[in-house]
Amino acid sequence: MSRKTAERKPNSRKKAKGPGRRRAIQTLVVLGLLGTSAYLTVELRDKQQETAPPVQSVGGSGTAAGKALPSGERRFERLANPARTVVRSGDGAVLATFTDNARTAVLTGPSRTFTEPSTTSAKVTTDSWVRLLPEQWKEGSEKAAWFKDWFGKNLGGKDPDIFAFAMDYLEGAPQKKDARGVPYAGDAQFGPLNPKGSEAGDMRLEQSDFYDYLGIPYTFRDGTVEKPETPRFRAMDCSGFVRTVFGYRARYPLMGKDVKGDGLPRTANGMARLAPGVPVLELTGKRPEAIDKLQPGDLVFFEIDKRTGDRLDHVGIYMGLDTDGKPRFISSREEANGPTFGDKGGTARLDGNGFYATGLRSAKRL
Template identity: 35%
Template sequence: MRHVRTAVLLTTVALSGTAVVGLAQATDAPARARDSGVVVATRTARPPATSYSYLRLDNPPRTEVLDQNDELVATLTDGARSTVLSGPSRTFTDPRTTAVVTTDAWVRLTPQPWHVGDEKADWFRPWLNQALADRGPDVLAIATQYVTGAHFGADADVADFLGQPWQGRTPRKNKLGTLDSAGYARLVYGYRLGFPLEARNPSEIAAARLGAVVADTTPGARFRAQPGDLLLFAVDGKAAAVDHVGIYLGADDSGRPRFLACRGPSDGPTFGDVGGASVLDDNGPYAAGLRGVRRL
C-alpha cells in the first residue's frame, strides 16, 4: 500500500557509504536466552532502499522516511530517540487474557535525539539500513517478554534490576513485588535498552525533560501515541497528579488501543483487562485518566 503524502516533500537522497552504526542497547543486561512471547511472520530482511524521501509533519514535529516505492519505513520525532520502523507483522498475546495485538511496527532507539535535518547526518542512513534489517528484540518484544511471566517470575531480570537476591521464585512470593508501573518502564527502557530513564516514579517521569511531549490529551483531542510511547495517567482520583505510567503497544485486533503496565496485584505487566481496563477508548479509569504522552 502506498503512503499518502500529506506534507511537503523535502528531498530525495541516494544511499551511499557502508559504515555500520550499532543500535542503542543495554550493556548491563544479563546475557540469557529470552522467549519474547511473540510470533514473527516469516519474511526476508528488508533490502536497503536505493533512495529515501523525507516529509516534515507537525503535532508533534517529526520526519517521516519513505523508500523509493513511496512506502513509509520510519517515523522520527524531534527531541526523541524512539523511532517506529516498518517490518514484518508480529502478533503479541497476553496469556492471562484474550487480548491480541498484531502490528508491523518495530520500535528502536536512535543513537541520539532526532533533530530536523538529521537525515543529512553521517550516522543516520547506515543506522536506518541496519535498523530496518534487524530482527532482534526491539522495544515491543522486550516489553512483552515480561507479560508472559517467563522473565518476570522465572528469570533474574527483576531481582537484578531491583538489586535484590534472586531465589528462583516470583517477585511477589519473593517479596520483590515493588516493580510498579514506573519501575517496569525503567526496567524496559533503562535496564534493557540503556535509555537514561532515571526518574523513579510516575510523577517524576511526568516532570522530567525526557524526549518529546507528543499529544494534547484533553477530552476530544486526537490520540496521537505511537507504539513505544510512555502514557501518563492520573487514576487515583486526583485529576492533576500523574500516578501511573504505561508503554503504548498499539491497537488490538478489534481496533482498541492497548498499553503495557504493571498495575493491581497481578504478577508482572499486562496489556489485558487485569486490575482495571487497559484500553483507551472506553469509560474506564485509564481512558479517563490519561494526562500525557511522552516519546522517549
Template identity: 40%
Template sequence: MAAKARKKPRPVVSGLVVLVLVAVSGHLTLELREREGTGVTEVVDAGVLDGTRGIGGAPGDEGGESWFRLENPARSVLRDADGRVRAVLTDGARTATLTGPARTFEEPAPASSGVSTTDWVRLMPEPWRKGAEKEKWFTQWYARYKDSEEDDLFAAVFRYAAGAPREKDGRGVVRAGGGLPRTADAVARSEEGVDVLPLTGVSPDHRPSAIDRLQPGDRVFFELDPRSEGRLDHMGMVLGYDAEGHLLFVSGREGLDGPAVGGPGGVFRLDGDGHYARALRSAKRL
C-alpha cells in the first residue's frame, strides 16, 4: 500500500494522532458525496449560520478569503476568493481538514482500491472554537500548514501499512498512548471530540440513516461481531471517495500488519448495503 506523493519531512506524530488514526480494529469505507471543485470535500448536510470577510489579522485577510459558520456540526469554513473551500474546522475537535496538493492512497491487492484526494487532515494544538481564527495560536499554526506538504494524519496512517514495525496488537491497535481510551467502544462512548453521527445503540436497528455529515479524518465505529454483546468492536477513519464515487474508510485488517482499504471480502465502503456499511453505528470528529 503506498501513497503516490513526494517524500516530505516527517514531523513527530503525537501519541494522540497515531492512536486515533491508526488504532483501528475495523475496516474501511466512505460514502459518495459531491465535491465542490478542487479542495476540501464539501459537507452537504449543513446550513450557513454567518459569513464574514477576514478581519482582525485572521488568515482570511489576504487573497479575498472569507470565513463562514456552518451547523450540524457547528464549524468554521474558510473559502478563497473563488468560493473554494480551503479549511474546515469543527467546534470541539482538534482535527482540521485543509486543501493541499492531490495525492493517491491505494492498495493494489487484494481489494485493488484507492482514493485520490486533495484533503489533508492535520492536528491542531487546541480544539477549535468559534472565533479562533483571530487567535495567535491558530494564525501561527495555519501559517505553517496552509501550504505545507509535511506528513499529515493520512500519511502517518499509511506508514503503518503492511511491513511496518510490529507496534500493534492483534486488532491493529498501535500502542502509542495519547490519553485516549484503548478500545473502539470506549473511544466511541467517550466525551472526546464531537459526535458527527451520535451513537444511539449497537443493534442493526441503530445504523445511521444518513452519513453525509462525514468528512475525511472522521473516526467511524462498527459492530461487526454479533458476539460483542452490546459493544462496538471496530474503528476506522474516513479516507475519501474512490474512482467509482464510493466513500472509503481505512482500518486494520486481520492477517496484515497495518491499515488497509479493503480485504478478501471487498473494499471498505460506508455507503450502500455492504457488510461494513450495515455494521456502521456512529462517528466522531476528534
C-alpha cells in the first residue's frame, strides 16, 4: 500500500554530468562485464536525468529458453476494446500487441518460468515479454521508421524486460550495483518497522520510494529533489516498487508527487486516477465484473484498507495466468516485507473471493 501524505520541499537541481563523462563510465562498465560474458543494457531517456543502471540478462528462476520465432510474412491486424494493433505471423500466431495511447507492448519471445517457492507453489510460465515503446502507440505506427528499428531489435530478444526487472527485488534476489556502486537491484523490503504497529496492523511504515531503496537523492524533471531516508534504505512500498520497475529501470517518466502529467505519480491512487495510459478495467468503485481484458504488464489497483475511504491503496503488476490457470500479480506487500507474487498475507490472484481478488477495482495500461 502507498499513501504518501507529507510533501518535501524542493531543493535546487543537481548539475547533470556531461555526456562525455557518462559515455566513459558506460564504456568502463561494458569492458568490465565482457570478461564474465554478462549481457549489459544501458538505456537513457531524454527527459530523465539519472543514469540508467546496467542490467544483466534474465537468469535464475526466469531463465530464457524456447524455440525460435516464426519468420516470414507479418500481418498487422486492428482490434477494438481497447483499440490496438496485433502483429501476427504468416501462420496466424500472435507476435506482439500494441495498444493505442500506451507505451506498454507485449511481445512473444522465449518461454520463461518464474517461481517463488518460499511463498507459493504456483509458477508463472510465460512467453510474454513486456517492454516499453519509445513513444505512445497509435494506429499506423507500424509504418514509422522508429518502430521498424525497435521491433527488429526486440522481437524474440532476451534483453531484460519489465518481468525481469520485477524479479530483481524478490526475497533472496542477489544484489547488483551500477558503475557508481549504487545497489540498484537485490532483495527489497517493504519499509522500516512501525514503532506503533502490530502484526496485521501497519507493522511496517509505508512511503518508501525508489530513491529510498537506492539510498541516493533523485532530481525530478521539474527540479524537485527528493532525498532518501536512512531507515528506508533498500525498501519500497507498493507504488515505490512499480516506480522502480517501470520508472528507474525501464525509464518510464516519473512525477515527484501525485499530480497529473506525462509521468507516473507517487501513490497507487495517483497512478490510477492521474497517470497517462489506457484504462483497461474501468474504475467504478466496485470490483470489475470481468478481467479478461487484462494483458501481462498492466497495472492493477486495489481498495483494501477501509480507513482510506475511496482512495485506491495498493497497486501491482499483472503477470498473466499461472500454471494452475489463475490470474496472478506481483506487488510489494507489508505482510511479505517486500515484492512478491506469492500468497503470504493474501492469495496473489485476481479471481475468486480472496483478499486481493475482492479488493480489485481497476487496471491501467501505461
